[in-house]
Amino acid sequence: MNSHRYGNPPGSTLLEVMIAVALVAVTALGLVATQLWMTRHANATAARERAAFVADSLVEAVRGSSATGTDSAQWKSRVASMVPNGETSIAAQAAGMATARVTWAALPETHGVVPANVIDMPEFCGDVAVPKGTACIAIAFAK
Secondary structure (H helix, E strand, O other): OOOOOOOOOOOHHHHHHHHHHHHHHHHHHHHHHHHHHHHHHHHHHHHHHHHHHHHHHHHHHHHHOOOOOOOOHHHHHHHHHHOOOOEEEEEEOOOOEEEEEEEEEOOHHHOOOOHHHOOOOOOOOOOOOOOOOEEEEEEEEEO
């Protein structure tokens, strides 16, 4: 008489293990990619925050003393230590208004961001065309 075996055919358990390992590997790669993306954008956000602090300090310095210039070596060294390739400028406008501007080299991971995907679009940079690869913070203030 023929004896029939019921159950899994030989090798099916090995196939199930291989599929499970492949699924775990794909999931792990997705988690690593997400962590890298978050780190890159956290660095870009930190640079923008530091630039905003520098611009605010510049505004306070200009409002506190008319002798403080943005072209001084002190401000150049401060900006360069806070943001990569940072530069400051003050643009005077009509009626006692002015704009303090800090520009810096944008981090490479922020290039090519599609504007529709950005949640919080940065404001314009005080009516100044900023070159590609450069980020900017502008603060308007009354003298």
